[in-house]
Amino acid sequence: MRITVIGCGYLGAVHAACMADFGHQVVGIDVDERKVADLAAAKAPFFEPGLPELLTRAMETGRLRFTTDLAEAARPAGDEQPTVHFVCVGTPQRKGEYAADTSYVDAAVTGLLPHLRPGDVVVGKSTVPVGTAARLAEQIKAVQPDVPLIWNPEFLREGHAVDDTQRPDRIVYGLPPEEELAAHGKAALDAVYAIPLDDGVPLITCDHPTAELVKTAANAFLATKISFINAMAEVCEAAGADVTALANAIGHDDRIGPKFLGAGLGFGGGCLPKDIRAFMARAGELGADQALTFLREVDDINMRRRSRMVDMTREALGGSFLGKKVAVLGAAFKPESDDIRDSPALNVAAQIKLQGAEVVVTDPAALENARRVWPELSFEDKIDVTVSGADVVLLLTEWKQYKSLDPTSLAALVRQPHVIDGRNALDPATWRAGGWTYRALGRPRA
Structure with a gap:
């Protein structure tokens, strides 16, 4: 198939490379000249495991190229083969509002209109408010009139995006009401996704509104599950219980399951926070705001985790941050990513900095992004330099290399061996045996 991918950010770059790897002819289009230059050189503009190798492989086949010229989405004169146009641009939260900003989606479709030809198919992958x-x-x-619009939501997890694109757990088509257009669009997407469909990946077909709601409903459910276990962590702290044991016990119930029951600092990133807020805003516009009032508490619980982490750190330091050094392990909102959007780790670090501490942050992948957005913080590449002379060490992003640190050797570098585990990722007994005072969100002091 001939494919264009409009918008080559996180979603679009991965999608373009994966589609070329499937054997399709793909043109990636983006307005950012630097991003396009990087991608054309098979250089991933963000950290994502497996993407650099995939880009190199796809570029070497000649099936993938990138441009800033939207006119290249047009079918060559005399060519009868239809083109499948994927719209993969972002929908950030509007400034000062909960609602999603769909201006980039609108601009992408408006720019594409002059280049559409009969038989083409437009496919939306962006997360949009229902009705878009x-x-x-x-x-x-x-x-x-002969070009259908299909809504095909994405379900990527940062750090696993390549695998999630090539081996998804489901594929969803939101089809138009016109039978002929729906049949044509479905046939085109079946050809695009022939490999995963032949491998038995479930295909769900539905209408436009349902397809739009699938992604936001999924994110709302996951955010609710995370905030539920974090609410239980608050109760556990008050009762002297252990939230990790609680999560393990309830996770054995197959109606609940263990995934997303990791209590800690809460969620961040470019999807869950803004998507649940946009969902609430859209429900209000539709007159169904009462249906999603629980999401406001989900959001509030999530933000309370950050404040609780700051309070716990202050308590460990005797009630004041003044004259203290705080070492922060982690800047990205999650491991295996350099994404710092709405990062709980950086939010906590900045709050502590404002209250008078010296704060030094390290991260395996996200330091360049963090330095650019949070210049008031100090950053260090090496873990030993980060923790040297620290009065407390905070684990705020659960990278594998942080979970495998040797607490005994690390204790020799700090001024005071206090560690606070914001992700419940460390073994308390090992750290206490290494000479540390260990605390974590939702767990007993000792």
């Missing part, structure tokens, strides 16, 4: 697809479909129909 119907509006965009009308715009497309006014220009090219």
Whole structure:
């Protein structure tokens, strides 16, 4: 198939490379000249395991190229083969509001309209408020009545995006109401996803609104599950119970399951926080705001975890940050990523810095991004330099290399051997045996 991918950020770059690896002819289009230059040189513009190798492999085949010229989405004159156009641009939270900013999606579709030809297919992958697809479909129909719009939500996990694209756990098509357009669009996407579909990946077909709601509903559920166990962590702290043992016990119930029951600092990143807020905003516009009022508490619980981490750190230091050094392990919002959007780790570090401590942050992948956005913080590449002379060490992103640290050798570098585990990722007994006072969110002091 001939494919264009409009928007080559996190979603688009991975999608373009994976589609080329499937054997399709792919053109990635983005307005950011530097990003396009990096991708054209098979250089990933962000940290994602497996993507650099995939880009190199795809570029060497000649099936993948990148450009800033949207006109290259147009089918060559005389060529009858249809093109499948994927819209993969971002939908950030509007400034000062909960609602999603769909201006990038609108601009992508508007820019694409002059280049559409009969038989082409437009596929939306961006996470949008329900109702967006119907509006965009009308715009497309006014220009090219024979071009269907399919909504095909993505379910990528940062750090696993390549595998999630090539071996997804499900594929969803939101089809238009017109039977002929729906059949044409489905056939085109079946060809695009022939490899995973042949491997038995479940395919769900539905209407536009349902497909739009799938991603936001999934994220709302996951955010709720995370905040639920963090609410239990608050109760455990008050009762002297251990939230990790509690999570293990309830996770054996197959109606609940163990995933997303890791109590700690809570969620961040570019998806869950803004998606649940946009979901609430859209429900309000539809007159269904009462249905999602629980998500406001989900958001509040999540933000309380950050404040609790700051309070716990202050308590470990005797009630004041003044004259103290705090070492922070982790800047990315999650391991295997350099994404610092709404990072709980950096939020905590900045709060502690504002209250008078010297704060030094380290991270295996996210330091360049963190330095650019948080210049008031100090950053260090090496762990031993980061913790040298520290009065407390905070584990705020659960990278593998931090979970495997030797507490005994690390204790020789710090001024005071206090560690606070913001992700419940360390073994308390090992750290206490290594001479540390160990505390964690939702666990007993000793």
